[in-house]
Amino acid sequence: MLKCPDIPSTAAFRDAVYSIVASIPRGKVMNYGQIADLVDAPGHARLVGHVLSGAPPIYPCHRVVNSVGRTVPGWRQQRELLEQEGVGFKPNGHVDMKTFRWSPQ
DNA sequence: AATTTGACTTATG
DNA sequence: CCATAAGCCAAAT
Numbered sequence: 001m002l003k004c005p006d007i008p009s010t011a012a013f014r015d016a017v018y019s020i021v022a023s024i025p026r027g028k029v030m031n032y033g034q035i036a037d038l039v040d041a042p043g044h045a046r047l048v049g050h051v052l053s054g055a056p057p058i059y060p061c062h063r064v065v066n067s068v069g070r071t072v073p074g075w076r077q078q079r080e081l082l083e084q085e086g087v088g089f090k091p092n093g094h095v096d097m098k099t100f101r102w103s104p105q
Numbered sequence: 106a107a108t109t110t111g112a113c114t115t116a117t118g
Numbered sequence: 119c120c121a122t123a124a125g126c127c128a129a130a131t
Contacts, residue, residue: 032113047128049112064112072112093119 013039017051024063027086028102029095031067038104063087069095 016039024030032045041047052061062081065071069090071078083089087100 036113043113043127045113046111046126047113050129051112053112061112066112067114070112075112078112 013041013047014051014055016040017048018055018059021052021055021059021061021064023104024060024102026060027100029063029065029069029082029087029097029100030102031065031069031097033067034101034103035064065095065097067097069097069100071095 017035020030020035020038032048033042035048036042036044039048048064052059052064055061062072062075062078063085065078070093071082079089082095088096090096
């Protein structure tokens with residue numbers, strides 16, 4: 001996968017994040033920390049979130065949730081989108097990460 | 106340059 | 119579902 005020698009908001013970093021997000025299969029989700037790790041920038045989970053906040057809507061950013069499976073604050077529709085794809089939510093309102101978290105082959 | 110803010114994480118209650 | 123706390127790091131103010 002693309003690696004960014006530099007760390008922060010470079011085109012490479014953003015491109016890598018977009019690439020990862022675009023590769024999340026339908027019906028699965030990923031959390032920010034995992035993406036950060038995949039782009040060779042461990043600890044930059046918050047940056048991933050920041051990048052996604054400015055990402056073009058062409059990417060399935062609704063498949064990215066936080067580590068406990070919580071949906072994006074302020075984006076109520078995200079849950080509907082995920083449920084529509086087959087992602088199951090636990091009774092507590094969080095995604096069942098145990099089942100729907102996607103890991104790269 | 107210092108402080109605040111946030112699409113984070115883990116833990117605890 | 120929410121609240122709090124400590125740790126974390128880059129961006130915005």
